[in-house]
Amino acid sequence: MTRRTRATTLKDVAEAAGVSISTVSRVFSTPGRISPETADRVKEVARRLRFSPNVMARSLITGTAPNVGLVVPDISNPYMTTLLKAAQKVSRSHRIGVFVADTDDDADIERHVCEQFAQQTRGVILCAPRMTASHIREIAQLVPLVLVNRVVDGLLSVYTDSRAALRELMDELVGLGHERIAYLPGPAGSWSNKQRARTVTERAKTLGVELIRLEPTAGLHADGVDAARTVLDFGVTAVMAFDDVLAAGLVEGLRRLGRSVPDDVSVTGHDDILSELVHPGLTTVTGQSSRVGQLAVARLLETPGPAETTPTESIGVKATVVRRRSVAAPDSRST
Amino acid sequence: MTRRTRATTLKDVAEAAGVSISTVSRVFSTPGRISPETADRVKEVARRLRFSPNVMARSLITGTAPNVGLVVPDISNPYMTTLLKAAQKVSRSHRIGVFVADTDDDADIERHVCEQFAQQTRGVILCAPRMTASHIREIAQLVPLVLVNRVVDGLLSVYTDSRAALRELMDELVGLGHERIAYLPGPAGSWSNKQRARTVTERAKTLGVELIRLEPTAGLHADGVDAARTVLDFGVTAVMAFDDVLAAGLVEGLRRLGRSVPDDVSVTGHDDILSELVHPGLTTVTGQSSRVGQLAVARLLETPGPAETTPTESIGVKATVVRRRSVAAPDSRST
């Protein structure tokens, strides 16, 4: 590994081009301020010398860095990797770097990384935070924040809105003849989980069917596997799981107990992240995480305008139902 | 969102504590240089004022930032998310931030993000790069580099060494009676793919069995599904796939063609990332990606020593075989 040479600075370019430092600076940061001839000459020299402005110096003086932060509870969840990819794409087109922190569902780590990122970013996209709302508000004082899949009064947020899709899904289950349906919850601290639980509970009441809320889980595949026994004990004919990971676990758990999906039990998931991997294909709800990631970055980067003009309400990205093979009429168990 | 107030600086602390700026600075950056009494007083004031040193100013003067970069071809691959988590954990313990870039298998993007990260990081961990070796060497002039799953002369690297495990796996297949085995390749640009292909080819020659190298794929699940037909056409009884994603696709493709695993065909994967999700459980090779990620960060952070003393050879993390249900004797098809 050869010794790295000192990077070329504005000063080097200025000397080589026979102009002052400020002129070179303005060529890049204030287009139109310098005459075309001078600008061209400077650009030429800069290119020859491979000049690239020092980010630290620039950030020090402007008080803002060309980065954003992305804080997620668990990066191994495909919903998040898809969101990350979309966020990256938008960021890259603005030449913005992306810090990523996986918090492992730990609220303390969430707070720490937000503080850490505060200095080095334009803002942080905080996904499905486990923190209390008041902690989140504190962080928001420190660094511009966009929330994902969580809504806190007065803060910007973008979330997957699957209420309509979940209602539709439940309507279909009931339409097929299911009368005892279970909801298999995700992490207790998750706002999305609360939303989904509430939505299906209310809809069940409206439709006059029985809804059984199972014990909260951590949202792991193994939790889904474990839930199979309880599901059978309750004697439900359909289960709506918090997400695809739990749903897949449940399918596996049922298989181990000698039951099959959808013949014995219908199962639905959420996020559409395991479509290809699970058999039978899961009927689920698309998370649209790409769109969510894209919007979140966009909101973050447009924030710096006059504070008054930036919209402050949250954006719900509508989810839709994806029908595959894991749902059937309850009677089909006789096949 | 309330107006964020100016951050407190060394100067503020110095004034409040009645000492000079340099004293405050030394309290934090040169422990022992300042008398305990003064140091305590300063720390107390600093805490009260919520002082945290300005990263940009510090980086500007020290010429090094408290970050590392992680560049991966595809973050949605669980091998990479596991690696990322481990890398984060180590980084966090050093209070180092992690930039992440997903390059989508694009060599140009790889180069660009490395250049972008050069200024803002201590170094970059470049995973399974698609670039040519000479491009990689160019980048290495620009920013300290640790390669993952690729070996380039003279550069530091950490990789999963699965040669022994693959030989073992093939020995087992042959021991079970398989005599025509196929290798289902991953991305053509992948160094790991070349390694694995070479390893199984050589071992097959040694054992005197026939090895069929299928067409290169992009490594997607769909590619695995598509490969099922070719596999049947070649009439092999076992397939060793580049990784678990391809293996899972192949299992699904075979199922669609009415064949089952392992009764009709034995299938092995690599990386052990889909253990729970696929049925039957895949016999595979553990990628040890956690360990790889951990070592990669460690190497990067210890680099700054006198250039001569840093070890320059590569570290191979030994992979091991994980036996599940996707392998059986070729005769068992009659069951």
Place this chain on the structure above:
DNA sequence: GACAAGTTGGCAAAGGTTTGCACAAATCCC
């Protein structure tokens, strides 16, 4: 009591950029 050695803390430069202000030259208006 003088001198050396060690401790403690301050001054000021340096790092590379942005930007308010000033100045000079060119252009315009009547």
Place this chain on the structure above:
DNA sequence: GGGATTTGTGCAAACCTTTGCCAACTTGTC
């Protein structure tokens, strides 16, 4: 053709920290 305006460029301060060097003070030694 002289004053007003516009255009193009430079000077120097500012952003906040680290750090080499120096000054002052304390302690120890003979």
